[in-house]
Amino acid sequence: MSQTTTARPPMRRPGGGGPFGGAGMPAQKSMNFGPSAKRLLGRLRPERLKLALVIALGVVSVVLTVLGPKLLGDATNVIFSGVISAGLPSGATQQQVIDELRRTGDDSRADLLSGMTLTPGQGIDFHALSMILLFTLSLYVLASIFGWLQALVLNTVTQRTIYRLREDVEAKINRLPLKYFDSLPRGEVLSRVTNDIDNIQQTLQQSLSQMLTSILTVIGVLVMMFVTSPLLAVIALVTIPASIGITVVIAKRSQKLFVQQWTSTGHLNARIEEAYTGHALVKVFGRQREVQQQFDTQNDDLYQSSFGAQFVSGIIMPAMMFVGNLVYVVIAVVGGLQVAAGAMSLGSVQAFIQYSRQFTQPLTQLGSMANVLQSGVASSERVHELLDEEEQSKDPREPQRPTSVSGRLVFENVSFRYEPEKPLIDDLSLTVEPGQTIAIVGPTGAGKTTLVNLIMRFYELNSGRILLDGVDTATMTRRDLRSATGMVLQDTWLFAGTIRDNIAYGRPDATEDEILDAARATFVDRFVRTLPDGYDTLLDDEASNISAGEKQLVTIARAFLARPNVLILDEATSSVDTRTEVLVQQAMNALRADRTSFVIAHRLSTIRDADRILVMENGSIVEQGDHEELLEARGAYFTLYNAQFAAPVD
Template sequence: MSKTVNQTTADERGENDEPEFDEAAAAAAAQMGDFADTRPAKNFGASFKRLVGLFAPWKWVFALATFLGIIWVTVSVLAPKVLGEATNIIFEGFVGGHLPAGQSKEQVIAGLEAQGQTDFAQMLSAMHIVPGEGIDFYRLGQTLLFVLLLYFVANAIDYLSGYLLNGVVVKAMYRLRESVEEKIHRLPLAYFDRVKRGELLSRVTNDVDNITNSLQQSLIYAITSLLQVIGVLIMMFVISWQLALVALVMIPLTGGIFAVIGPKAQKAFSGQWKATGKLNARVEESFSGHALVRVFGREQKIRAGFAEENEELLGATMRAQFLSGMMMPLMMFAGNISYVGIAILGGLQVASGQLRLGDVQAFIQYSQQFTQPLAQLGSMATTLQSAVASAERVFELLEAEEETPDAVDAPALVPGPGKIEFQDASFSYDPENPLVTDLSFTVEPGQTVAIVGPTGAGKTTLVNLVMRFYDIDSGRILLDGQDTGELRRRELRARTGMVLQDPWLFQGSILENIRYGRQSATDAEVLEAATAAYVDRFVHSLPDGYDTVLDEEASNISAGEKQLVTIARAFVANPAVLILDEATSSVDTRTELLLQQAMAALRKGRTSFVIAHRLSTIRDADLILVMEAGRIAEQGTHDSLMAARGAYWRLHESQYEGAHDDGDAAGDAAAAADAAAREAPHAE
């Protein structure tokens, strides 16, 4: 079964190696999701505090935005008061124009009271009128121009404040993405073994994007909304404390609404983003294994699983959107109740001469300005809950246990010929199930070591330990006498080249994919490696030759051609230690014979580990390690192991039983080609 560097679980943990689609296991895994998703959500306050902490480097920007917000509130709360004065000029000028000229205001009021028009007289007592004079249009024009200036300044300040805060959000999310990217490179391979790629991608992309969008919608207006509530409340009390008390009725109403809906919305958003991650994992898994799904006729099962998880996401999204959507209408309803009370009481106060008409108009505007930021804060609260739900998932990734860091005083890797020594090395994925136990052997420089054995014996685990993809539990692994556990991983892996059974190529030209093995390689060195690996044999038939751009899955070349490119990449790397994990399994017979020659040239002068299932391909190995249950059952050359008639002999006989003659013929051909390659001049 094919294995990649971070997918050793099936082979090396003793699981079935048959290419079956385990529906029950897949369904269970899909329901479990990521290991972290089964844990309860963290405390909202703690998560929110950590989210706010992301903006600590830009405290001065928040201070400036707060200062601008104070100016904006001051200007914006003055505008209704000034506009109310314009209303007073119009209304009082109209009333004054219909009163008899030549009398004072007091005389007019006294005359009305004498006529029994007490209510009208009380209303006039609060007005600033001159009987017989109409509307003062000059004063009205000045007032309106001042209002326009106030609104212009307020909008300009609001834009500047929003621009600054929006920039902070973008920069903070940029750093968060950097942190996530750096974290991924510090995680051990064990993390990727147990977390689905789709789930991981969902956290890195969807959740971070949701945090960005949510904060852009809420953080930018949070400061100004809070300041606006304070400023408007002050102005309302200045105009009329009775009306202000009526307006304050909505605060406990909105508080109760948020207390009831808020926690439910938070839970709903957590479920929504968890369901999104599960669905992404399902989609990624289905498309990456689309061919296998079709081969086993599981399209209907996949569609059913997708439909089920899509339905789950739909339900979670509908619940989250329903709860968050309720917040604004309910708060507006509470505001309307307050508005009706203000209109009734304000009208009575105007009629009784306690307030001027323009003051009531200004107060109604203030009540709307008071309701709007409260409703915005409620809407922001639900949006923020969605952001915190996503932030928790990202923080779980950032809190995942990291790979043990290299020691600060780690010794430098001393160049050497590539001698590998295992000294009583032991390793297990699960402490209760030992895998590799007390493993000891030595590989001399330039030797080719073949590793064979049944499924789950620990073959790929062994080479992963050489690369320090996993650290051993006890014992030592030495490279030219240096303990690999004490070396820096980057230096250790720079000395090692690997060709996997499943070739990995990225979206780019063939030339770039080959040069990936060593970025400093010249074009001539890349072409030399391509020729040695027989890439040059097919590349000229492609539209753009070496500049042909491979698509995302490198599907525009065959599986065998992909493997040839990865082998050319290993040539360019020029490593001291070479690991070949069934590297020729996906090529045709003729190409395999050619590759045997290329591999012989590649292995010459290098310490090589070859994991093989076809024993015919490793007959000429200097040392063959036969592994069983994580230990070396036998070691020796092909001839000595066949003569011993032990575990290797049993593997050999079982492999060629029923087709012994044909198998030996093919094996002899491969071995002959390999031997010829070793003797050929170009192999030097």
């Protein structure tokens, strides 16, 4: 395979370039949690009506739930009062019993009975007790039903939001210029559109319902606590600033680690994708150990960042449980003293203890969700970073198109550079007449593939213009421009599907006969007939069940079927054998008939019949002419030609 012929911007590879580069990790920036979280939640805006329903269902469910402890406290009071009443003399009133206890000096017992509702001589009122318990059971059943409905609606909201996010990312990828993909490893891009979006989905799924329920529960329980006992409620409020302080302190430490975790995940995916794609090359050069070491290094980086993020954020929950337990002990002691003093009933203290648990539990859950939220927001930041990338320029509102496409191309003072400080093509002018075959040769990095990429508008010009049949290509839609242009690249691309489908990709509405004609003309038919399933042979995503040369022939057949007016061949025969190359050249001659063709070639024997040969060096055309003229000129082309075909010196 020949060398790459295009000058490209340097890639930002994690840990060095190439499958054998260094494995060091770049410095990570700190995540801006607030704006990123706000932007993620902003994606829920189209579902605001359903979110309002979710909140309403949550409010009803929480209200029904927080009434439970109060009713259970009343049931406890019925039982306790019945037990105490059964031991008191029948016929006396509660006040008479209390006065008698005070007269005998038993003030502590008198204080205890004064905080209760008693009927001396009467036992437990089982009818009242059963009614309270049945009503409480009904409340809990209804709360569960409303909670289930809330989860159902919220699941719909989450899935629809992620659905739209995936649509936005897919649409964004189609609008991104080629330079974005040239500057970022494929594994990194794939990680953002797969792993990060999946993590966002899990975050919304897990945290939204729990967070909403927890917040509503805190509010509802707090109201009931003040209703039950303002003194104990004030004591319980100490939990809030303590919980917030713990969460904020720990969250600040774990933010960077979560960004590092998901960035490391993307880098590791890029490394795996690169090593897998170049697996044969790794084996050939015996570099398995180095690749394994690089993988181990980046895998260890991911382990360290993931462990650190989960460990640091995981401290929140036990810390908040400790605070909750301390408050629980204080409430139990103070509540017991209140009961003994007759200021509260036993049932009220029991209810308040339940409320204190219900109060600290959602706070603890909110703290435990900090790691999930930070992880999800870190992924959201990476996905939105992709969505914020600069897009290719939009097609003009009033596009122009040639009245008829004959393939005449004119380059007028064209200048282009990948990086502002590094010139590549400067002030290039060229006219190509319809039907001409233009061969482009030159050393690696001379700008050959860049030149044809500019024709396709994969990159935008810095200055100058390119005219197709008198129309500036910048004023055309990309669809119109590219529908008139066909391209066969050195790097073959076939998708998972049949050979027939891959050929028809050049023109989806082609008939079976047209597909077969294209296959015969490009000698695809010759090897397809030897396959057990013929044109129905399924290719995997790497097309590993056919040879590299056969893959190249299929791509040529695809271009043949499309029959474009302008044809670009970038080392299109580099992967075929010499005999097949001769046959393909014959097919190319037929394909190029009456079409403007650009042929990029390293093997100069393949372009001898070109109408004009352009010799490029450092982005400029240093020579042009046909094969014989350039050899007679004894310039750059003569040097290249002799370097390829001169006999070795003994």
